[in-house]
Amino acid sequence: MTLHKTLLAGASALALSTGAAMADPVTVGLITTLSGGGAGLGVDIRDGFQLALDMAGTDAIHLVVEDDGQRPEAAVQIADRMIQSEGAQILTGIVWSNLAMAVVPAVTAQDVIYISPNAGPSALAGAGCTPNYFNAAYQNDTMHEAAGEYANTLGYQNAFIMAPNYPAGVDALTGFKRFFQGELAGEVYTQLGQTDFAAEIAQIRASGADSIFIFEPGGMGISFMRQYAQSGVDLPIISAAFTFSQDVLPAVGDAALGVINTAEWSPDMDNEANTAFVAGFQEAYDRLPSVYAAQAFDTANLILSALNAADISDLDAFRAALRAADFDAVRGEFAFGNNQHPIQNYYAREVVSVDGVLTNRIVGTAFENHQDVYAADCGME
Amino acid sequence: MTAALLFEQFLNGLQFGLMLFLMSAGLTLVFGVMGLINLAHGSLFMIGAFFCAAAAGLTGNFWLGLAAGMAAAAAAGALIEMTVLRRLYSRDHLDQVLATYALILILSEGTKILFGPFPLYLDVPPLLTGTVNLGLTEYPLYRLALIGFGLLVAVGLWFLIARTRLGVRIRAGENDREMIAALGVNIRALYTVVFALGAGLAGMAGALVGAVQSVQVGMGEPVLILAFVVIVIGGIGSIRGAMVGALMVGIIDTMGRFLLPRIFATFMEVNQASGVGAALASMLIYLLMALVLVIKPKGLFPIHG
Numbered sequence: 061m062t063l064h065k066t067l068l069a070g071a072s073a074l075a076l077s078t079g080a081a082m083a084d085p086v087t088v089g090l091i092t093t094l095s096g097g098g099a100g101l102g103v104d105i106r107d108g109f110q111l112a113l114d115m116a117g118t119d120a121i122h123l124v125v126e127d128d129g130q131r132p133e134a135a136v137q138i139a140d141r142m143i144q145s146e147g148a149q150i151l152t153g154i155v156w157s158n159l160a161m162a163v164v165p166a167v168t169a170q171d172v173i174y175i176s177p178n179a180g181p182s183a184l185a186g187a188g189c190t191p192n193y194f195n196a197a198y199q200n201d202t203m204h205e206a207a208g209e210y211a212n213t214l215g216y217q218n219a220f221i222m223a224p225n226y227p228a229g230v231d232a233l234t235g236f237k238r239f240f241q242g243e244l245a246g247e248v249y250t251q252l253g254q255t256d257f258a259a260e261i262a263q264i265r266a267s268g269a270d271s272i273f274i275f276e277p278g279g280m281g282i283s284f285m286r287q288y289a290q291s292g293v294d295l296p297i298i299s300a301a302f303t304f305s306q307d308v309l310p311a312v313g314d315a316a317l318g319v320i321n322t323a324e325w326s327p328d329m330d331n332e333a334n335t336a337f338v339a340g341f342q343e344a345y346d347r348l349p350s351v352y353a354a355q356a357f358d359t360a361n362l363i364l365s366a367l368n369a370a371d372i373s374d375l376d377a378f379r380a381a382l383r384a385a386d387f388d389a390v391r392g393e394f395a396f397g398n399n400q401h402p403i404q405n406y407y408a409r410e411v412v413s414v415d416g417v418l419t420n421r422i423v424g425t426a427f428e429n430h431q432d433v434y435a436a437d438c439g440m441e
Numbered sequence: 442m443t444a445a446l447l448f449e450q451f452l453n454g455l456q457f458g459l460m461l462f463l464m465s466a467g468l469t470l471v472f473g474v475m476g477l478i479n480l481a482h483g484s485l486f487m488i489g490a491f492f493c494a495a496a497a498g499l500t501g502n503f504w505l506g507l508a509a510g511m512a513a514a515a516a517a518g519a520l521i522e523m524t525v526l527r528r529l530y531s532r533d534h535l536d537q538v539l540a541t542y543a544l545i546l547i548l549s550e551g552t553k554i555l556f557g558p559f560p561l562y563l564d565v566p567p568l569l570t571g572t573v574n575l576g577l578t579e580y581p582l583y584r585l586a587l588i589g590f591g592l593l594v595a596v597g598l599w600f601l602i603a604r605t606r607l608g609v610r611i612r613a614g615e616n617d618r619e620m621i622a623a624l625g626v627n628i629r630a631l632y633t634v635v636f637a638l639g640a641g642l643a644g645m646a647g648a649l650v651g652a653v654q655s656v657q658v659g660m661g662e663p664v665l666i667l668a669f670v671v672i673v674i675g676g677i678g679s680i681r682g683a684m685v686g687a688l689m690v691g692i693i694d695t696m697g698r699f700l701l702p703r704i705f706a707t708f709m710e711v712n713q714a715s716g717v718g719a720a721l722a723s724m725l726i727y728l729l730m731a732l733v734l735v736i737k738p739k740g741l742f743p744i745h746g
Contacts, residue, residue, distance in 0.1 A: 095550060097659035099558035225719045247712055248702065249719035253663050255654045258453035258584065259699045266446040279655030282560055286653045290565060290581040292572035311560035311655060
């Protein structure tokens with residue numbers, strides 16, 4: 061054996077032994093949308109999660125990231141591969157409810173933990189709740205319920221409401237109506253992926269409404285707001301955070317100024333964890349974090365806190381540690397309800413311009429310690 | 442329902458239809474002249490919007506952006522034609538579909554690498570902001586300008602095809618490729634020019650529409666599907682057919698989205714009616730396409746009799 065080879069063998073033996081001396085890192089699989097039109101959301105989730113690991117300076121987690129291309133079948137394949145070949149024990153990262161519905165039931169049935177950093181479909185919050193599924197973001201309806209409640213606070217009497225015609229859009233209008241006490245001047249479903257809203261804006265113009273509630277995530281919201289700004293209609297808009305999150309605000313432009321939108325987090329929240337997060341995110345990625353990045357950051361810290369408290373090989377203890385949610389969330393107070401979805405505050409935020417950059421500022425509180433309505437149908441205690 | 446609302450919706454349909462025409466014109470020309478199915482036409486639309494947004498962002502001038510968007514799309518079109526598509530003319534349509542689908546993926550990811558994953562900002566030029574009073578209703582000036590622009594391009598295209606030497610060659614190429622080559626016309630150059638022209642029109646549509654839409658990766662594909670519906674209705678290869686088909690699709694889609702939920706609401710609950718109405722409205726243009734194909738299997742204005 062040459063000297064060179066001996067050294068190499070020695071070095072690798074040494075590397076193996078030190079590796080064994082420390083606790084093996086837990087493999088976390090992050091499946092998210094990094095290509096196509098919805099890539100902005102997934103990029104923020106990936107970056108927020110990675111930032112939490114970097115700031116904690118930990119090697120307790122071995123992170124594997126893959127792109128689902130916003131396709132449910134791809135997400136399912138990736139989840140299988142991560143569990144079987146990479147040995148992932150925790151999965152996270154999915155942006156969209158339809159992808160979560162395809163992945164979560166299959167994954168949790170194999171005793172792999174799934175922690176949602178965004179999607180919160182009602183089917184997983186009620187009777188379909190399961191001990192291996194945690195939602196560290198929100199249940200879908202609650203964001204819109206907060207908008208309905210805050211519309212009451214603002215004194216709106218006659219709202220025109222609009223959302224895309226797909227399950228999350230129907231949930232949005234249902235959630236809004238659950239708490240809004242005024243009349244409806246109109247209720248319109250748009251097509252998913254619609255880019256031209258002239259026909260809807262004309263109906264708003266003719267409706268006699270005093271306010272508009274919209275749920276048009278991603279590009280749809282950008283298109284609507286641009287066209288709305290050009291339309292000469294000047295009614296106040298209220299919405300959930302998705303349509304006015306940091307990832308789309310630069311593209312919407314000044315048309316978004318003054319819009320009220322509800323969320324469980326805002327970049328200006330004054331707590332230690334959030335200040336460090338926003339500053340760290342800006343330094344690392346040179347842009348402001350969105351609500352998706354904040355949720356992913358909290359998800360990562362939630363996992364780290366549980367790994368600190370319990371060994372994942374004892375699943376019962378690890379789940380109990382997750383349920384305890386003993387970490388400093390950037391959104392402030394955070395606790396899990398019986399269905400392992402958050403009980404948390406929802407705030408009204410206003411789009412403002414700070415030094416020429418559009419962002420959100422908290423202007424009021426819609427709900428304190430709000431829980432989703434589906435928790436009552438969940439059999440877990 | 443008032444006359445003002447109907448009138449506004451009619452204008453919306455007209456404007457939507459004319460933007461569809463800009464997309465469909467290039468698609469139908471390329472199919473008519475070269476017999477090529479180009480799924481990547483939507484990507485050229487996207488390229489136009491992205492380069493327009495980037496150039497307008499840098500210079501602060503929308504019109505420079507528009508020129509940049511058109512130039513970039515036309516250049517990308519010419520490049521694609523010379524490097525990839527040229528090898529596909531003699532292959533069957535399935536090969537063309539596969540290759541141009543691959544181009545969609547390459548161009549989408551390339552755009553993401555170049556411009557980043559987040560949507561870009563592109564504003565309406567200051568000259569065209571605000572609304573005008575049309576008597577019956579207020580209407581956004583920019584949309585009115587889009588109607589004017591679309592009509593202008595339609596007239597320009599008609600002139601190009603009916604009155605110029607290039608137009609003669611394009612029409613000849615549609616009718617008999619071998620003969621026009623035998624007559625000494627450089628058919629390869631003609632193909633590149635036609636493809637770049639179609640790409641430039643798609644880029645123009647992308648840039649114009651980009652100012653009131655989200656400039657994002659994948660923005661071209663929904664428009665592409667509609668453009669295919671348009672050229673199937675109009676008759677593949679026919680510019681006149683593309684115009685008529687685009688206006689039909691634009692107006693019927695807009696009116697359907699607005700009227701159907703109201704019609705259903707007369708005998709259903711409002712929230713059910715809006716769901717059912719919206720679902721049916723999204724099918725309306727495909728029903729129209731099916732109907733046209735039953736009556737005239739080659740479309741309304743077939744090129745090859």
